[in-house]
Amino acid sequence: MYPSRFDYVKAASFAEASAALLQGGDGAKVLAGGQTLIPMMKLRLLRPELIVDLGGIDDARDIVVDDDVIEIGALARHADIGNEFRAQNLCPIISDCALGIADAQVRNMGTIGGSLAEADPCSCWPALLVALDAAVLIEGPGGTRALRVRDLLRDAYTPDLAAGELITRIAVERAALDGIGAFVAFKRAAPAYPTASVALQINYDGDRIAALRLGFGCLGLTPLAFDAASDMACGKTVTPALIADIAAAASAFVEPIDDAKGSETYKRSLAAGLVTRAFNVVEARRTGAPAGETHQYYG
Amino acid sequence: MSSRRAVRERLLGRRINTMAETMKIPVSITLNGSIVRADVEPRMLLVEFIREVAGQTGTHIGCDTSYCGACTVLVNGRPAKSCTLLAVQADGWSVNTVESLESGDTLNVLQQCFADKHALQCGFCTPGFLMAATGLLEQNPDPDDKAIRKGLGGNVCRCTGYLPIIEAVRSAAVVIKERRS
Ligand SMILES: Cc1cc2nc3c(=O)[nH]c(=O)nc-3n(C[C@H](O)[C@H](O)[C@H](O)COP(=O)(O)OP(=O)(O)OC[C@H]3O[C@@H](n4cnc5c(N)ncnc54)[C@H](O)[C@@H]3O)c2cc1C
Ligand code: FES
Numbered sequence: 001m002y003p004s005r006f007d008y009v010k011a012a013s014f015a016e017a018s019a020a021l022l023q024g025g026d027g028a029k030v031l032a033g034g035q036t037l038i039p040m041m042k043l044r045l046l047r048p049e050l051i052v053d054l055g056g057i058d059d060a061r062d063i064v065v066d067d068d069v070i071e072i073g074a075l076a077r078h079a080d081i082g083n084e085f086r087a088q089n090l091c092p093i094i095s096d097c098a099l100g101i102a103d104a105q106v107r108n109m110g111t112i113g114g115s116l117a118e119a120d121p122c123s124c125w126p127a128l129l130v131a132l133d134a135a136v137l138i139e140g141p142g143g144t145r146a147l148r149v150r151d152l153l154r155d156a157y158t159p160d161l162a163a164g165e166l167i168t169r170i171a172v173e174r175a176a177l178d179g180i181g182a183f184v185a186f187k188r189a190a191p192a193y194p195t196a197s198v199a200l201q202i203n204y205d206g207d208r209i210a211a212l213r214l215g216f217g218c219l220g221l222t223p224l225a226f227d228a229a230s231d232m233a234c235g236k237t238v239t240p241a242l243i244a245d246i247a248a249a250a251s252a253f254v255e256p257i258d259d260a261k262g263s264e265t266y267k268r269s270l271a272a273g274l275v276t277r278a279f280n281v282v283e284a285r286r287t288g289a290p291a292g293e294t295h296q297y298y299g
Numbered sequence: 300m301s302s303r304r305a306v307r308e309r310l311l312g313r314r315i316n317t318m319a320e321t322m323k324i325p326v327s328i329t330l331n332g333s334i335v336r337a338d339v340e341p342r343m344l345l346v347e348f349i350r351e352v353a354g355q356t357g358t359h360i361g362c363d364t365s366y367c368g369a370c371t372v373l374v375n376g377r378p379a380k381s382c383t384l385l386a387v388q389a390d391g392w393s394v395n396t397v398e399s400l401e402s403g404d405t406l407n408v409l410q411q412c413f414a415d416k417h418a419l420q421c422g423f424c425t426p427g428f429l430m431a432a433t434g435l436l437e438q439n440p441d442p443d444d445k446a447i448r449k450g451l452g453g454n455v456c457r458c459t460g461y462l463p464i465i466e467a468v469r470s471a472a473v474v475i476k477e478r479r480s
């Protein structure tokens with residue numbers, strides 16, 4: 001299957017890419033890893049007239065971890081991010097998310113920036129980064145601006161980017177990653193988007209919960225952050241009763257729609273199950289017990 | 300005037316008067332160690348470049364929709380789906396296909412283990428599995444069954460039921476380790 005005809009330029013910098021995009025007008029699209037864009041072009045769901053390839057921008061794949069913030073270049077690939085955090089034994093919620101995306105082949109090409117810019121409600125990075133209230137850096141004709149991922153992703157498939165604007169970096173504050181976390185998902189197969197995913201990060205004060213972050217993917221038209229869960233949990237220890245309460249509240253909070261992957265009722269019950277699994281994985285990691293699988297496949 | 304033509308004219312900085320002319324881009328890809336150069340349409344997929352331009356038909360096209368992994372090749376040493384990449388993206392890259400595994404008429408260890416363990420029946424999926432498994436063993440020379448299953452999660456086989464494939468990769472890992480020590 002061939003995409004329809006288009007012209008092609010390889011940009012050496014984001015500034016060059018932005019200028020080419022503006023010049024190309026409505027028919028122009030940027031290409032990062034191509035793992036969403038190329039399948040859509042092959043199916044002729046998209047027929048761009050000009051492709052601006054970001055693949056030549058070599059300095060946008062870096063991962064910088066310091067005491068205050070984690071910064072990731074927009075062109076960093078899922079596999080590189082996941083392997084880096086796993087090797088450093090740091091922030092398992094990030095490596096769970098990255099290494100649970102699709103399959104090895106797609107992870108080797110797909111980028112974090114492309115995943116955000118696509119604004120697919122079922123993508124994994126958006127669910128994680130909304131839960132952690134991360135920010136993106138955007139470069140465009142008007143200069144550079146920072147934006148919360150929550151504000152970038154206000155609607156499905158339509159990121160808040162103006163003509164010629166590009167995502168260049170992702171920043172997560174370390175404070176949001178204090179404690180222990182897990183990213184869990186329920187999938188039909190590796191090379192498929194999850195039916196639902198849950199990001200959970202708990203900061204403990206001794207045995208008690210000091211702060212909790214909970215986010216959902218594929219359970220609404222945008223990734224959802226359930227901030228009220230933190231109030232339910234703060235000051236308490238993790239007990240089966242608390243997990244059941246938060247799972248029930250999460251199940252009522254999410255906004256799933258009926259589709260081929262399941263009915264609304266099914267997905268609400270799946271949300272509760274995934275929240276429970278996320279708590280179990282986090283608790284296992286905290287106590288050093290063997291943690292179960294973060295990603296489960298069926299079908 | 301079509302907007303496509305308008306875009307091209309702005310890009311080229313000159314008027315063009317025929318839609319029949321299609322932009323072609325020179326690409327140079329190191330395929331199985333040899334440089335292959337060609338001028339290609341930007342929409343040419345990497346798998347078509349490998350099969351049609353370079354004439355190496357070991358790499359298969361199965362689903363053509365990014366799901367089955369039959370088209371898996373190594374790009375710069377790592378498995379990727381060549382039906383989901385453009386040849387122009389791969390300009391300057393090193394690409395290895397199933398043709399790179401054997402030397403002369405001799406199968407490599409992984410191929411031999413696939414044969415010994417009956418890890419193929421019709422064989423259509425096999426080039427993709429071999430390349431995905433090559434990438435996996437490169438990254439993790441001692442994978443347990445879970446890691447093998449996860450590493451091959453992007454490949455579909457409709458014949459074998461997968462268990463012989465997992466066994467083949469496991470035994471290849473053992474043989475490779477023995478040879479190294
Ligand atoms: C078989 C398969 C299974 C998948 N499973 C999952 C999954 O389980 N979970 C998951 O999260 N994802 C999944 N994906 C999607 C995958 O993660 C993609 O890599 C990702 O969504 C897009 O990243 P990309 O770099 O490939 O972007 P591209 O496909 O190149 O681009 C995607 C979109 O973003 C735009 N864009 C790209 N980069 C930028 C930028 N820096 N600034 C502004 N706009 C930009 C492009 O113009 C395009 O509109 C799957 C994909 C496939 C093919
Ligand atoms: S042919 Fe490429 S993934 Fe199926």
Ligand code: FES
Nearest residue numbers: 420422456457458
């Ligand atoms: S051997 Fe026939 S599809 Fe795998």
